[in-house]
Amino acid sequence: MRCTEFDGDGKVTLVNGAFKKSELIAKCGLLPRDLRKIDSASLPHILVRPSAILIKILHISCLINHNRVLVFDAYGTTDSHTQSIFMYDLEGKLQLREGRSADTLPYEFRALEAVLISVTSALEGEFEGVREPVVQVLRELEEDIDRNKLRHLLIYSKKLGTFEQKARLVRDAIDDLLEADDDLSDMYLTENANGVIREEDDHTEVEMLLESYYKVCDEIVQASSNLVSNIRNTEEIVKAILDANRNSLMLLDLQFTILALGIGVGTFFAGLYGMNLKNFIEETDFGFPLVSISCGVFCMIAIVWGLRKLRKVQRLSMWGESGSLSPENSNRRGRGSWREIEPQSQLSGESRVDRTVRWKQDQRMGKMQEGSSEPL
Structure with a gap:
C-alpha cells in the first residue's frame, strides 16, 4: 500500500512509500479485515484499536499511532488536490510550537482534529457549490416556469440528494463513535503506549473534540435537508400551477364547445327554413325576421344552458352534491x-x-x- 508517513515531530519521513499489508497488520495491531475498509469500502469508518486509529472518511484514508501517521495516497484521483491540502494542514497540526506544548492536545488527537477539519471543510465547500445554483434556480422559478429551469432543478436535486447522503453518513460515523465509550477510552493511544490505564467513562477530552465537529456536520446535514425540502415544495407548487393551467385550458375548450353547440342549434333551424320545401313562411313579410329571431333565441338558450351546467360542474365541495334539508x-x-x-x-x-x-x-x-x- 502506498503511504505518506509523518513522524512524531510532524515531519514527512516518507512520501509515496510502499508498505506490505502484513507489515502494517503486525506493527499496528490490526486485523486483516481492517485494511479492506481502506481498499474497497466507500462508507465512512472510524475504527479504534488499542494501538491505532484507522480512518476512512471521504478523501482521507489514514492510520494514526501514538507517534506516527500514515496517510494512504490517492494520487491520480479527483481527491488528490484535497488530500494535498490536508497533508499541509496535518503537518502544521502535528508540529509543536514553542510555548504551547502544555496546552496542546496529544499527538493522536491533533491528527484526528486535522482529519475532521479537512472533512468538514470539504463538506462545507461542496455544499456551497451545490447550494448556490439550486437557490438561483428556485428564485428563477418563482418568476417564470420554464422547461430548461425544471431540467436544471432535476439535475441539481440529484446532486444535492447525493451530497446529503454523504454528509449524513459522515455525521453518523462520528455519532457511532460517540456512542461507544470503550472506543473513546481506547483512543488515548499515547497513554496506552505508556501503560496508563484509563477508565471506560473517562474520555471527556476526546468526546468534546468529536462533539464539536459532530455539530458542524449536523448543521450541514440540516441545511441540506432544508434545501431538499424547499425543492420538493417548489416541485409540488409547480405541479399545482401546471394542473391549474391545464384545467383553464380544458375550461376554455369546453366554453368554445358550448358556443359551437349553441351556434349549431341556431343553424339547425336555419337549415330547416332553407330547405327546398314549401312551408309558406317565406311568402309572408315577417318570415325572415321571425326565423332569425327564433334561431337567435334557441342559440342563446343552448349557450346559457351549457354555461350553467359547466358552472355547476366547476363548483367543488366536500359533499360532492349541493343540497339542503329545507x-x-x-x-x-x-x-x-x-x-x-x-x-x-x-x-x-x-x-x-x-x-x-x-x-x-x-x-x-x-x-x-x-x-x-x-x-x-
Whole structure:
C-alpha cells in the first residue's frame, strides 16, 4: 500500500512509500479485515484499536499511532488536490510550537482534529457549490416556469440528494463513535503506549473534540435537508400551477364547445327554413325576421344552458352534491351542509333531557315485560 508517513515531530519521513499489508497488520495491531475498509469500502469508518486509529472518511484514508501517521495516497484521483491540502494542514497540526506544548492536545488527537477539519471543510465547500445554483434556480422559478429551469432543478436535486447522503453518513460515523465509550477510552493511544490505564467513562477530552465537529456536520446535514425540502415544495407548487393551467385550458375548450353547440342549434333551424320545401313562411313579410329571431333565441338558450351546467360542474365541495334539508328539498336524497343537519328530536321540539327520561322508561317497561313473560 502506498503511504505518506509523518513522524512524531510532524515531519514527512516518507512520501509515496510502499508498505506490505502484513507489515502494517503486525506493527499496528490490526486485523486483516481492517485494511479492506481502506481498499474497497466507500462508507465512512472510524475504527479504534488499542494501538491505532484507522480512518476512512471521504478523501482521507489514514492510520494514526501514538507517534506516527500514515496517510494512504490517492494520487491520480479527483481527491488528490484535497488530500494535498490536508497533508499541509496535518503537518502544521502535528508540529509543536514553542510555548504551547502544555496546552496542546496529544499527538493522536491533533491528527484526528486535522482529519475532521479537512472533512468538514470539504463538506462545507461542496455544499456551497451545490447550494448556490439550486437557490438561483428556485428564485428563477418563482418568476417564470420554464422547461430548461425544471431540467436544471432535476439535475441539481440529484446532486444535492447525493451530497446529503454523504454528509449524513459522515455525521453518523462520528455519532457511532460517540456512542461507544470503550472506543473513546481506547483512543488515548499515547497513554496506552505508556501503560496508563484509563477508565471506560473517562474520555471527556476526546468526546468534546468529536462533539464539536459532530455539530458542524449536523448543521450541514440540516441545511441540506432544508434545501431538499424547499425543492420538493417548489416541485409540488409547480405541479399545482401546471394542473391549474391545464384545467383553464380544458375550461376554455369546453366554453368554445358550448358556443359551437349553441351556434349549431341556431343553424339547425336555419337549415330547416332553407330547405327546398314549401312551408309558406317565406311568402309572408315577417318570415325572415321571425326565423332569425327564433334561431337567435334557441342559440342563446343552448349557450346559457351549457354555461350553467359547466358552472355547476366547476363548483367543488366536500359533499360532492349541493343540497339542503329545507322543506322543499326534504324529499331529495342529496347531501347538504353539516350545519343544516339537525337531529329529528330538535326539529320536533323535544329536548335531550326528555329523550333521556323517555329512553329509561322504555328500558324499564321492557324489563318488566320480560319478567312477566318468564314461565313459573
